[in-house]
Amino acid sequence: MMTATHFAFFDEGSKKEIRRATLKAVAIPGYQVPFASREMPIARGWGTGGLQLTLSLIGTQDTLKVIDQGADESVNAVSIKKLVQETTGVDLTEQTEAATLIQSRHRIPEVTLTEDQILVLQVPTPEPLRKVEAREYVTKRLHAEDEYSGAWLMLFEQIMKYGKTATGADHPVFVNHCYVMAPSPIPRFDNPKMHQSEALILLGAGREKKIYAIPPYTDVVSLAFEDYPFTVESFAGQHCHLCGAEDVFLDELIDEATGETYYQCNDTSYCMERLNSGERQEVVHNHG
Structure with a gap:
């Protein structure tokens, strides 16, 4: 120390x-x-x-x-x-x-x-309202008044442009x-x-x-409209190529030698713990 x-x-x-x-x-x-x-x-x-x-x-x-x-x-x-x-x-x-x-x-x-x-x-x-209001004293007032139309408007504009909410991260x-x-x-x-x-x-x-x-x-x-419910990233049908984990957040990687796409646990310690504890599932070794 x-x-x-x-x-x-x-x-x-x-x-x-x-x-x-x-x-x-x-x-x-x-x-x-x-x-x-x-x-x-x-x-x-x-x-x-x-x-x-x-x-x-x-x-x-x-x-x-x-x-x-x-x-x-x-x-x-x-x-x-x-x-x-x-x-x-x-x-x-x-x-x-x-x-x-x-x-x-x-x-x-x-x-x-x-x-x-x-x-x-x-x-x-x-500040979740910073993209619609740059002034700090105004965002403080909006929070106090429970006035969150700006946050809803951000999501609405994404739906109009992309057909869905497009917040990749930091979804309010x-x-x-x-x-x-x-x-x-x-x-x-x-x-x-x-x-x-x-x-x-x-x-x-x-x-x-x-x-x-x-x-x-x-x-x-999570903020969402009734007709456009909140959804998370989907990795349906995919698994970690190391430990076989499913229903976790996966990183999409590319094998530089073959050009093939494969997936791996984003949480590295979770992946290693599964491998060390023998929880490894049967997986396809060629990243397919």
Whole structure:
């Protein structure tokens, strides 16, 4: 453990301020709580909001997992893990079930989270109305007045142009039947995992200086019209070419040698756990 810094990098005053904002966010599900975002030893836009939440909450008994778009070994994930581990000495893991604190960019793990876990999501743009209204004081008023016609209009325009909603990620959700919220750039596939989640979900935007939350067992419903219901990405008929998993979020890959398309689990630790535990199903080895 590094001795040149405070435990978990921040001084106690900074951690208390972030915790107070976090408590308010938990008390008002989906509400964006402003906070004094600190300077971090990583660039803004690379997860400073999520990292500040993690550093303010982590304790010596915690076990940390960090993923970036499903991968534990990406540069972003490795760098964040190194900073947290060197300033706290906590244990690191790639197993979702073993982690008490999970920080993620753009994905929710495939393994169902429990009430003993906290999921921290990194957020670039916390305001779901930003594409239709650039002024912060106006979006605050729109939230207060429950005026979300702009969000509905965005979806309507997509249907008129593409015949369906075309939000590849960050599809807006209603939280606790009150606030429309940006779920972070997770794929639509992950939106249903937020609904009635046993785990506390915290979302941090360092550049925008906002913290918001989904407490355990909270209703989270993706915005959709009755005649154009919300749908997730479909991988029907496909499976992971390594572990054979189905009904998970898959990456579409191309074999450079043959040009053939095949699929692989986006959640790399989930895939490896299946392989190591012998859950591998019968799969076609030629990627066909």
